[in-house]
Amino acid sequence: MKPEDMIEFEVNQLLEAINFRYGYDFRDYSRASLERRILNRVSLSDLGFVSEMLPKILHEPDFFDLFLRDMSVTVTEMFREPQVFRKVRQEVFTQLKTYARVNIWHAGCATGEEVYSMAIMLKEEGLLARTRIYATDYNNHSLEIAEKGIYPAEKVKLFTQNYLASGGKASFADYYLAKFKSAKMAESLKEHITFANHNLMKDQSFAEMHLIVCRNVLIYFNPKLQDRVLGLFKESLIPRGFLLLGDKETLEFSQVKSSFEEFAAKERIFRRLIHV
Numbered sequence: 355m356k357p358e359d360m361i362e363f364e365v366n367q368l369l370e371a372i373n374f375r376y377g378y379d380f381r382d383y384s385r386a387s388l389e390r391r392i393l394n395r396v397s398l399s400d401l402g403f404v405s406e407m408l409p410k411i412l413h414e415p416d417f418f419d420l421f422l423r424d425m426s427v428t429v430t431e432m433f434r435e436p437q438v439f440r441k442v443r444q445e446v447f448t449q450l451k452t453y454a455r456v457n458i459w460h461a462g463c464a465t466g467e468e469v470y471s472m473a474i475m476l477k478e479e480g481l482l483a484r485t486r487i488y489a490t491d492y493n494n495h496s497l498e499i500a501e502k503g504i505y506p507a508e509k510v511k512l513f514t515q516n517y518l519a520s521g522g523k524a525s526f527a528d529y530y531l532a533k534f535k536s537a538k539m540a541e542s543l544k545e546h547i548t549f550a551n552h553n554l555m556k557d558q559s560f561a562e563m564h565l566i567v568c569r570n571v572l573i574y575f576n577p578k579l580q581d582r583v584l585g586l587f588k589e590s591l592i593p594r595g596f597l598l599l600g601d602k603e604t605l606e607f608s609q610v611k612s613s614f615e616e617f618a619a620k621e622r623i624f625r626r627l628i629h630v
């Protein structure tokens with residue numbers, strides 16, 4: 355038997371055990387990066403085989419927490435791809451201004467940088483007071499960081515450059531408090547954000563969203579899970595609501611494709627059609 359067939363078998367068993375014990379179905383994650391991460395954990399834990407992870411996963415919840423952190427890639431930054439934020443500010447916000455109340459959902463918000471970027475733009479465009487932002491992720495460790503809103507001072511230079519490139523109208527320094535070697539985001543932004551654990555593999559939709567932002571999350575899912583998640587987003591959006599995806603993500607091959615129109619193709623902004 356080829357070694358890779360054995361690994362595949364053992365990974366299948368592990369994923370089944372995780373689903374049985376914790377209700378997280380990682381069988382719908384992109385296989386290659388999943389296997390790479392599992393093998394990395396095998397080596398970091400001084401184990402010989404993937405199957406040796408099985409009893410630890412089943413009987414040690416702390417080991418499962420470690421596994422969850424391994425699986426979750428939390429790379430992010432403020433105003434990541436500034437031109438996308440610029441487009442949202444210039445074109446999506448014009449539409450959002452026509453509503454008395456605005457709901458925004460950031461799904462897979464990681465450590466929150468994207469969410470604070472949105473809050474800053476909303477504030478500058480006079481929309482923050484009427485907006486509630488829901489920021490969710492299934493990784494509690496990242497959510498804790500997001501909720502605190504404290505970031506290393508050495509990242510502020512990049513964040514400031516991105517902010518300016520995205521069309522920022524004031525000074526990025528207006529939005530954080532410098533403390534020792536960190537930057538703490540302003541309470542006036544936080545007041546409008548609700549952080550919550552939400553697992554796109556199994557949890558339900560939200561209601562009445564005007565804009566959903568889910569960038570660089572679907573790339574980790576297989577087409578079946580992508581369809582589930584995009585279905586959730588369709589259900590959660592009001593008719594004419596907006597969906598913003600990451601630059602490698604698309605609705606092209608999904609079941610919901612016909613329910614959306616392209617609003618800004620280059621920036622991956624889609625708009626829900628009214629009657630489908």
Ligand SMILES: C[S@@+](CC[C@H](N)C(=O)[O-])C[C@H]1O[C@@H](n2cnc3c(N)ncnc32)[C@H](O)[C@@H]1O
Nearest residue numbers: 426427430462464491492493553554555569570
């Ligand atoms: C690369 S980060 C993206 C962060 C941010 N959206 C951005 O583009 O800068 C991917 C995030 O998706 C989250 N994620 C992965 N699977 C998830 C799931 N099933 N439910 C909720 N969040 C998930 C990870 O925990 C991680 O924080």
